[in-house]
Amino acid sequence: MKIDEAVVLAAGLGTRMRPITEGMPKCSIPFLGRPILHWTLSALEKAGIRRVFINLHHLPEAVMNCAEAYEGTLEILFSLESDILGTAGFLRPLENRIAGDAFFVVNSDVLFSMPIEDLSNDLAEHPGALACLGLRAHTPPYTPVELDGRGTIVSFGEGHHAFLGIYVARKELISGLPGEGKSEFVRDLAGPLLPSGQIRGRILQGRWLDVGTPVRFLRATLEALSPNYEWPPPPSGFSIEEHCKRPVLRHRSAWISQDAFFTGPAFVGPSCRVEHRTRLGNCAVIAGASLNEGDSLESAILSPHGRVQVTKGDLP
Numbered sequence: 275m276k277i278d279e280a281v282v283l284a285a286g287l288g289t290r291m292r293p294i295t296e297g298m299p300k301c302s303i304p305f306l307g308r309p310i311l312h313w314t315l316s317a318l319e320k321a322g323i324r325r326v327f328i329n330l331h332h333l334p335e336a337v338m339n340c341a342e343a344y345e346g347t348l349e350i351l352f353s354l355e356s357d358i359l360g361t362a363g364f365l366r367p368l369e370n371r372i373a374g375d376a377f378f379v380v381n382s383d384v385l386f387s388m389p390i391e392d393l394s395n396d397l398a399e400h401p402g403a404l405a406c407l408g409l410r411a412h413t414p415p416y417t418p419v420e421l422d423g424r425g426t427i428v429s430f431g432e433g434h435h436a437f438l439g440i441y442v443a444r445k446e447l448i449s450g451l452p453g454e455g456k457s458e459f460v461r462d463l464a465g466p467l468l469p470s471g472q473i474r475g476r477i478l479q480g481r482w483l484d485v486g487t488p489v490r491f492l493r494a495t496l497e498a499l500s501p502n503y504e505w506p507p508p509p510s511g512f513s514i515e516e517h518c519k520r521p522v523l524r525h526r527s528a529w530i531s532q533d534a535f536f537t538g539p540a541f542v543g544p545s546c547r548v549e550h551r552t553r554l555g556n557c558a559v560i561a562g563a564s565l566n567e568g569d570s571l572e573s574a575i576l577s578p579h580g581r582v583q584v585t586k587g588d589l590p
Contacts, residue, residue: 275398277442278324280378281368282314285331285355290487297579299333301382302340304560305485306498306508307525307543311337313385313506315344321390323378325349327371329364331357360456362463365448372445381439381486385494387505388480393442396425396476404447405464406474408440410482417460419475427468427475430460435475438482481505488582492575493589495558499523499539511544520555528559537572556589 288295294303301311311328318326326348330337334354341350353367376397378390388408396406407427412418412435420433430437437460452462464473483506485491497503499514499521508523515522518536525544534548538555542548547564554571563576573586 275376275394276322277374277376277378277394278322279327279372279374280318280323280325280380281327281329281364281372282311282318282380282382283329283361283364284311284337284382285329285358285364286382287332287358291491291582293580294575294577294582295332295579298561298577299337299340300486302336303491303577304543305385305491306495306506306523306541307512308509309340309343310385310485311340311382312344314380314382315341315346315348315350317386318378318380319346319348321378323348325351325373327351327353327368328382329353329355329359329368331355358456360462361459362451363455363457366451366454369445369448374445376442376444378440378442383484383486384439385483385485385506386438386440386481388478388482390440390442390478392478393440393476396474397442397444400425400474402472403444403474404450404467404472405441405443406476407464408438408478409435409475410438410477412436421475425474425476426471427464427473429468430465435477437475438478439484440478488575488584489588492556492558492573492584495541496539496556496589498541534565556586 284301288300291300302309330352393406416436418433419435419437420429422428467473483494485494511526515524520536521539524542527544528542528546530548531550534552536555541558543560545562546559549567552565552569556573557571558575561577563578573584575582
């Protein structure tokens with residue numbers, strides 16, 4: 275089944291990344307120097323998607339500006355929600371705008387490099403199914419999912435697999451939405467359909483990163499400093515340097531004072547400044563942020579809109 279349309283969910287308030295997201299939407303936060311949204315759009319384009327809808331609510335103009343700065347061939351359209359419609363309610367305004375018989379849905383805070391076309395192939399092989407969800411072996415804290423031997427999802431909330439935030443659905447699924455207003459995918463749409471056997475799951479092989487919380491974002495950033503790390507590589511302009519015998523992934527436009535003291539690995543993004551007598555480690559300095567003279571930043575993410583502290587024990 276050839277599918278060339280997708281929806282990227284970007285309407286959320288980004289509460290887990292506050293105060294950074296009070297000034298910028300989560301999908302526009304740079305991961306390894308590139309907006310999270312751009313990583314998502316690039317992965318969809320590589321998978322053959324040609325038309326993308328992005329739902330909007332929180333800081334909609336910023337999301338639009340971020341999407342329009344993407345350098346690719348995708349046709350990008352938007353769906354503005356005056357009130358957040360939830361992880362299923364967003365489908366209602368798109369019912370008459372999606373041209374094909376089926377479409378992909380992707381969360382805007384996951385990065386992936388995997389054959390999502392396996393999901394559409396599974397849907398094509400099972401004409402009675404309405405959706406096929408991308409899964410992997412269950413790892414807490416994600417909601418578990420149980421499959422039967424035929425690939426049908428039989429329960430949410432228990433099981434040996436986890437939902438990746440990526441799925442393919444037929445347009446007929448939208449008719450199952452309950453009423454108007456906000457509704458959620460598992461609770462209101464997919465869950466009630468489980469007894470009918472119309473919701474399937476497929477284990478996807480490949481790379482997948484959740485960067486939607488401060489801990490996961492910072493873990494993924496610091497992992498990029500590992501000698502064995504391969505994906506996703508930072509855009510051009512970055513290099514790994516050594517400061518105080520600690521690895522630092524620095525963009526060439528960033529400035530680091532010679533007397534800055536590093537207690538651990540760090541990421542220093544484009545146009546960032548690390549001033550004199552600062553102390554930092556196990557941290558990410560992003561989006562043109564600066565550490566003022568004498569500042570300290572450890573186990574934290576810093577942007578021009580504020581910093582998010584992470585519990586040191588949660589990092590590798």
